[in-house]
Amino acid sequence: MSLLLRFYPIIPLCSLCLRGEMILKRMMVMSQISITVDNLHKKMGATLALKGITTRFEPARLHGIIGPDGAGKTTFIRILVGLLTPNQGSIQFYQGEQPIAFQSIRPKIAYMPQQQSLYADLSVGEHLDFFKDMYVIPSEVYITRRAELLRLTRMEPFQDRVAGKLSGGMYKKLGLMCALLQSPDVVFLDEPTNGVDPISRREFWELLYRLLQQKILVIISTAYMDEAERCSRVHVLEEGRILSTGEPRSILKRENVDNFEDFFVKYSERVKP
Amino acid sequence: MSEVFRWSRAFSVARKEVRHVWRDPFTLAWSIGLPLILVIFFGYAIDFNVRDVQLNIADRDNTRASRQFLQQFSSSQYFKLKHVKPGENVRRDLDQERIKGVLIIEPGFGRAVGAKQPTTVQLLLDGADNSTVGIIIGYVAGIQKAVQQKLYGERKIMPLQMKSRFLFNQEQSSQWFIVPGLVVIVVGLLSILLTALTVAREWENGSMELLLSTPVKPLEIILGKLAPYLVIVLISAGLVYLIARFQFGIPFRGSHLLFVGGVILFLTLCLAQGLLISVITRQQQLAMMLSFISGLLPTLLLSGFIFPIESMPKFFYYFTYILAPRWFMVISRGLFLKGAGIYELAEPLLMLLLLNIILVVVAIKSFKQDMEP
Numbered sequence: 001m002s003l004l005l006r007f008y009p010i011i012p013l014c015s016l017c018l019r020g021e022m023i024l025k026r027m028m029v030m031s032q033i034s035i036t037v038d039n040l041h042k043k044m045g046a047t048l049a050l051k052g053i054t055t056r057f058e059p060a061r062l063h064g065i066i067g068p069d070g071a072g073k074t075t076f077i078r079i080l081v082g083l084l085t086p087n088q089g090s091i092q093f094y095q096g097e098q099p100i101a102f103q104s105i106r107p108k109i110a111y112m113p114q115q116q117s118l119y120a121d122l123s124v125g126e127h128l129d130f131f132k133d134m135y136v137i138p139s140e141v142y143i144t145r146r147a148e149l150l151r152l153t154r155m156e157p158f159q160d161r162v163a164g165k166l167s168g169g170m171y172k173k174l175g176l177m178c179a180l181l182q183s184p185d186v187v188f189l190d191e192p193t194n195g196v197d198p199i200s201r202r203e204f205w206e207l208l209y210r211l212l213q214q215k216i217l218v219i220i221s222t223a224y225m226d227e228a229e230r231c232s233r234v235h236v237l238e239e240g241r242i243l244s245t246g247e248p249r250s251i252l253k254r255e256n257v258d259n260f261e262d263f264f265v266k267y268s269e270r271v272k273p
Numbered sequence: 274m275s276e277v278f279r280w281s282r283a284f285s286v287a288r289k290e291v292r293h294v295w296r297d298p299f300t301l302a303w304s305i306g307l308p309l310i311l312v313i314f315f316g317y318a319i320d321f322n323v324r325d326v327q328l329n330i331a332d333r334d335n336t337r338a339s340r341q342f343l344q345q346f347s348s349s350q351y352f353k354l355k356h357v358k359p360g361e362n363v364r365r366d367l368d369q370e371r372i373k374g375v376l377i378i379e380p381g382f383g384r385a386v387g388a389k390q391p392t393t394v395q396l397l398l399d400g401a402d403n404s405t406v407g408i409i410i411g412y413v414a415g416i417q418k419a420v421q422q423k424l425y426g427e428r429k430i431m432p433l434q435m436k437s438r439f440l441f442n443q444e445q446s447s448q449w450f451i452v453p454g455l456v457v458i459v460v461g462l463l464s465i466l467l468t469a470l471t472v473a474r475e476w477e478n479g480s481m482e483l484l485l486s487t488p489v490k491p492l493e494i495i496l497g498k499l500a501p502y503l504v505i506v507l508i509s510a511g512l513v514y515l516i517a518r519f520q521f522g523i524p525f526r527g528s529h530l531l532f533v534g535g536v537i538l539f540l541t542l543c544l545a546q547g548l549l550i551s552v553i554t555r556q557q558q559l560a561m562m563l564s565f566i567s568g569l570l571p572t573l574l575l576s577g578f579i580f581p582i583e584s585m586p587k588f589f590y591y592f593t594y595i596l597a598p599r600w601f602m603v604i605s606r607g608l609f610l611k612g613a614g615i616y617e618l619a620e621p622l623l624m625l626l627l628l629n630i631i632l633v634v635v636a637i638k639s640f641k642q643d644m645e646p
Contacts, residue, residue: 045646081486083644111486117479121296122289133285134487178483 032059033095033105033185033217035080040089042075042240049075051240052089057219057233062212064231064248065221066260072240073221074114077190080219081111093186107135110184112175114191114221120164124155124174127163128181135182142181149177153207169200176207187211189220193227205230225260236263243267282489286497290471294501300467304505308459308512315455316521319579321447323408327372328352331363336383338424342394345420346376351412367399373409374398386424441610452517453609454578457601458569459513460536461543464506465568468547469560471498476555482644491640499544503537510536517609526612535608535622539601542629543568545636552639572598597632600625 040053049072057063065073078084080091082102093105118127128149132142150156153173158166163174172192179187189208193201205227212218220231228234229248236243236251244251248260257263294300328346332339346352355372357363366372377395385392396413398406442449475481475498484494514532517523525532547564554560572578575589576598582590593599600621607613607621615622 078644083482083485085643085645107488109486111483113479113482113486115479115482117481117483119289119293119478119480121293126289126292130285130289131487133282134484134489136279136282136488175483 032215033093033100033108034059035094035186035217036092037080038090038092040076040079040091041087042072042079042084043087044075049240050079050086053237053240053242054089055235055242055245057217059217060212060215061217061232062208062230063217063219063233063235064228065219065235065237066225066228066231067221067223067237068264069223071237073223073237074190076237077111077188077219077221081109081188082106105185108182108185110179110182110187112172112179112187112189112192114194116171118163118171118174118178121162123160123162124166124177125159127174127178131178131181137182145181145183149180152210153177167200169196169203172196172200172204173207176204180211184216186217187219189218191221191223193222193224201227225264228260234260236260238264238267278490278492283493283497283500286489286494287500290498290501293471294505300470300505304463304467304509305512307463308455308509308516311459312452312455312513312516312520315451315458316448316516319447319451321408321450322445323405323412324351326352326374326405326409326412327366328354329357329363329366329372329375330354331357331375331377333359334378334380334382338383338386339378341423342378342382342420343376345416345423349412349416351409364397367397370399372399373402373405389425448521449523449610450606451579452513452521452523453605454576454602455517456510456513456536456605457539457576457578457598458572460506460510460540461572461598461601462565462568463509464502464540464543465547465550466561466564467502467505468499468544469550469554469564470547470557471502472548472551473555473557473560476551477557485642485644491642492637495548495637495640499548502544503540506540507536510540523609525609527608528614531615531618532605532608535601535604535618535625538622538625538629539597539604542597542625542632545629545632548636549632549639552636552641571596572602575599576602578602594624595628597625597628600628 035057037053037055037057040050041048042050053076065076067073075084079086091102093100093102095105122130128146132146137145150159153176155170155173155177158170163171166174176189176192179189193204196204201224208218208220222228228236231248233246234248234251235245244255244263246254252259252263255263255266257266330343332343343354347354354376357375363375363377367375375397377397379393379395382392382394398409400406439445475484514525518525546567550563550567551560554563574580575582575585575593575596577593578598582593582599585593603621604613604618604625607618611617
């Protein structure tokens with residue numbers, strides 16, 4: 001049910017006849033977002049944070065940008081969500097096959113920053129109310145959506161707790177809820193599991209998989225190498241460059257390593273012999 | 274869909290801001306405490322009218338005339354006289370900063386007065402403290418005139434006489450002069466400080482990053498965040514007004530409507546200044562420091578609050594033209610004491626409006642929509 005929420009006006013239609021189902025399918029393909037990134041350069045102060053990134057984010061997949069701290073993950077994501085402007089290179093969003101202007105896709109982008117970004121003195125419920133207004137979500141839609149998200153994240157009992165008193169895992173879940181409130185087409189999560197205990201991390205990933213059932217584009221960054229294999233596409237970032245991109249398994253096979261930790265160890269040995 | 278300005282979003286930002294203020298007693302304490310402290314401090318501590326000046330007397334003549342002369346001094350209420358014993362060093366107390374002056378009457382004073390001959394009395398003053406001494410000189414001139422009539426009789430009537438009458442502040446009360454100026458300080462400092470802190474807090478807290486990634490417009494953030502502080506500072510200004518009227522008994526002779534208009538004009542200008550500071554610093558501590566410096570120093574020193582603008586060097590005199598507190602000071606004093614109308618206040622009002630527009634436009638333009646440093 002949750003995955004169809006965005007298309008709820010179409011649901012009665014598709015129950016009528018087969019043609020409706022086809023329309024629904026085509027609509028889903030139509031609204032699917034993909035992104036191509038071409039030769040992205042970004043200078044942060046004196047250092048060149050991104051040194052020519054070229055890659056592609058395919059629709060309806062869970063993409064992982066993995067790399068150690070300082071690789072440029074946050075800078076890359078901030079450019080993708082329009083919070084930073086690249087010095088060189090371009091980003092193109094596509095809706096289906098059609099190129100689409102960033103300004104028109106922007107309202108359907110959800111973003112969860114890496115650093116703490118919620119209001120310590122506002123409660124879980126007040127956060128949701130606030131972001132409902134920011135995204136201008138109609139009240140009827142909001143009520144169902146809010147209940148659904150609270151159930152999914154198992155945060156129902158904590159609605160009145162202020163963000164400053166939430167545990168690390170719950171804090172991240174609240175951040176995710178705020179981002180997902182508007183039923184986005186693209187979701188950017190910058191190190192969402194950073195500093196979260198292993199059990200909460202697994203719980204968080206389960207949430208992400210449910211999110212993916214809605215056939216939306218999810219881009220996540222992480223410095224935890226074990227999380228790379230949970231993604232359907234991986235973009236390995238190191239010192240502002242993409243080292244490798246593709247399915248996690250095929251990357252490991254290609255590089256002849258067992259896991260991504262070995263991948264980075266092998267890479268650093270190759271760079272400074 | 275995302276391009277339109279929505280009042281609902283600005284309102285929601287404002288509601289969130291009110292919650293912050295309500296849950297953080299610091300802000301409310303500032304907005305009530307600062308006006309009270311400033312008014313008590315400036316209203317009671319600063320008094321330009323010097324009273325009870327300590328004066329040492331060396332009456333080496335000690336005649337009826339010299340005693341009459343001194344009588345005039347002590348009955349003026351301005352001076353406290355202390356006779357120095359013969360042979361004692363008359364200047365010692367002056368050197369030790371215990372007194373402000375020494376009055377020396379040489380022998381022969383009484384004789385000269387009796388013979389209606391001209392004579393002199395010496396007054397040594399502590400020139401190191403020129404502001405107090407300047408006031409003393411004024412008192413002495415008055416006493417001299419009175420004593421002359423008493424000792425030499427009405428014979429020397431001066432054909433040309435200057436008759437002064439003080440308008441607006443008949444009793445020359447310092448509080449009447451200071452307290453209307455405090456409105457300027459309280460409104461200016463509070464609105465700059467509170468705004469600078471609230472936007473800087475949003476940056477420091479990291480929430481600005483999340484906020485900027487939503488479809489909310491910068492103008493919606495600005496209006497929503499500043500509106501609650503507009504109300505808070507208006508209440509603080511009202512508090513100063515009430516204290517001025519009912520605690521200090523200062524008259525308000527002008528139009529209240531014009532006053533509210535002037536306050537809002539000056540207030541929005543200061544909000545824009547605070548916004549500009551926080552946009553530049555993005556840090557609460559730095560924002561606080563800059564707010565204090567830029568909100569307090571020009572108002573205290575260059576607005577005519579205490580030091581007259583007319584006697585400043587040319588450069589500073591014209592420099593004050595770009596300082597909003599200077600213009601609002603004229604408006605506040607004009608409305609409280611002089612009952613000035615819109616025509617008399619046209620120049621300061623127009624200058625305030627001009628500076629307001631410039632600062633508001635600059636502040637809004639410089640408000641970042643992204644995370645670029």
